[in-house]
Amino acid sequence: MIRIFQIAILSGLALALTGCRSEAEEPIWERVKITDLVSSDGNEQVNGQQLQTINFNVHIYEIPSDNIGTLEEIWPLVYSEPLQFNNFEAFSGNSFLVGFGQIPMWRRIADLLRSADGMQVGRVSLLLPDGRFNDISVAVLKKEKSIFYFSEKRSMNKAKFEPGQFGLRIRAEKIAGSRDACAVNVLPIYSPLRRGFLPPLSRRENQEDILFAATGFSLKMSPGDFVLVGPEKYNDSLTTLGGLFFSKPEGSLFFSEFERKMPEHKPALRLFLLVCTGIN
Structure with a gap:
């Protein structure tokens, strides 16, 4: 019965397209606050006026690491042409991969995820005011830890990070002269925990945030477009930027749809699947 419910989630997204705790990490979707999510009806009011927003859903999936070969079938189905990388060498050096797609393409990708015993473990809805951003927390460090990552010159860096969160910063801005297109920027970030979590409308750039700008990318999106972000390879070490974002060595419970x-x-x-659902 549980497996049927998991399959229904993947199937429903294919039609509509409208995790995990350890000492090193605690995903935000397991402890979401009311202030982290805004209603998805697009009618949020500020000072009596309707808020103009760019809307997204972020879906989080997991598959067994021994089925990573399935990703070799998925990546050729999505496109790289619309994507602009801040520094592709740093992006790939940190074992990040990304592809662009549209609604009709998702069914095939969902089928491949099911064949790999994939499951959806979370979803976060974002309503971003024009030109603003919000962060999706991916991993939380509970104690100081050294992390390795590649920078602009694809040189390996090692830095100590105090307790805080790693996440994806998503920023969107309407394109002048276009009613149904927006410019989207996505990049990994680190934020100290002492800052606390703020509502989306209260977020400002913080001087204590560390932006991994070289690993960021941007593109133009319209409602129905999506980007899929994942790993180039599986790394069971949580001491690298790619490992923190994409690996869960402590594991999850997986159900096989095709084997008894x-x-x-x-x-x-x-x-991570980022879907543009509307531009108000």
Whole structure:
């Protein structure tokens, strides 16, 4: 029955397109606050006026790490042409991959995820005012830790990070002269925990945030467009930027749709699907 529910989630997204705790990480979608989400009806009011927003859904998936070969079938189905990288060498050096697609393409990708025993583990809805951003938390460090990452010159860097959160910063801005297109920028960030979590409308650039700008990318999106962000390879170490974002070595419980066997607890990898759902 549980497996049927998981399959229904993937199937429903294919038609509409409208995790995980360890000492090192605690995803935000497992402890979402009311202030982290805005109603999805697009009618939020500020000072009695309707708020003009650019709307997104972020879907988080997991598949067993031993099925990473399925990603080799998925990546050729999406496009790289609309994407602009801040620094492609740093992006790939940190084991990030991304592809662009549209609604009709999603059914095939969802089928491949199901064949790999994939499951959706979370969804976050964002309503971004024009030119503003919000952060999707991916991993929380509970104690100081050294993290390795590639910078602009694809040189390996090592830095110590105090307790805080790593996440994806998503910024959107309407394109002048176009009613149904927006410019979207996505990049990994680190924020100290002492700042706390602020409502989306209160967010400002913070001097304590560390932006991994070289690993960012941008593109133009319209309602019905999506970008899929995932790993180039599985890395069971949580001491690298790519490992923090995409690896879950402590594992999850997976159910096989195609084999009659008991659920298995396996190391997992994550994928993030960012879908543009509307521009008001």
